[in-house]
Amino acid sequence: MEQTLLKARALIESTVSLHRRRPAQGSAAPHTDVAVLGETLEGLVRGARHSVCVAMTGNEAFHHAAGKALAAVESGLVVRLLCAPQVVDGTLAVLTRVPGARFEARVSEAELRDIFVVDGAAALVQAAAGNAKGHATQVNDPAAVRALELLFAGAWSRGRKLDDYLALSPKLRSELTRRILERLRDGYTDDAASRDLNVSLRTYRRHVAEIMRELGAGSRFQAGVRAVELGLLSE
Incomplete structure (x- = not known):
């Protein structure tokens, strides 16, 4: 395809x-x-x-x-x-x-x-x-x-x-969430991703935790799978 x-x-x-x-x-x-x-x-x-x-x-x-x-x-x-x-x-x-x-x-x-x-x-x-x-x-x-x-x-x-x-939470539909999910998918370390997004490491990790909670995911891998299922992230 x-x-x-x-x-x-x-x-x-x-x-x-x-x-x-x-x-x-x-x-x-x-x-x-x-x-x-x-x-x-x-x-x-x-x-x-x-x-x-x-x-x-x-x-x-x-x-x-x-x-x-x-x-x-x-x-x-x-x-x-x-x-x-x-x-x-x-x-x-x-x-x-x-x-x-x-x-x-x-x-x-x-x-x-x-x-x-x-x-x-x-x-x-x-x-x-x-x-x-x-x-x-x-x-x-x-x-x-x-x-x-x-x-x-x-x-x-x-x-x-x-x-x-x-029906998705507005937080999951935000531009910041999309950018964070992309970096999780691409294997960025937390430190590298926070620098790339120009936010503090603590803020980045807080956003990741919130995204996982909104997705009902118990791990980052599970969050990625769920994001693909919801159409928030390409495979």
């Missing part, structure tokens, strides 16, 4: 690069900036017949445009929302209650790219992470769309259901 996802990511990047080198032809310009991003996504949703898969990282322009487009989905569509932890807010909760469509939402700690895939036939992908202008590329090439589907499916399978994620 990991090799498949790596190949899918490479194909996506090469396809985006190819589109960016091609000159725009009429109205089928491969780039859509913030001014028309919403129109493009709304057009994709209007053409949807079966499913819409969306991954959101917190990019404000993409988040706003995707939310507006999804608010108008028709009855019968299956909509899967995969979001980074910073996107888990009231906006996402409202989206999952749009009448008519069947919404499913999961939270992923994995690295994501803002993507929008419709019926496995067409897609839109954020052209560059952190692009301030919101440039995106509409993708219609079947192989590239399939690659995006594979990338989404892999991240979706490892994501945590939204309701389960929201």
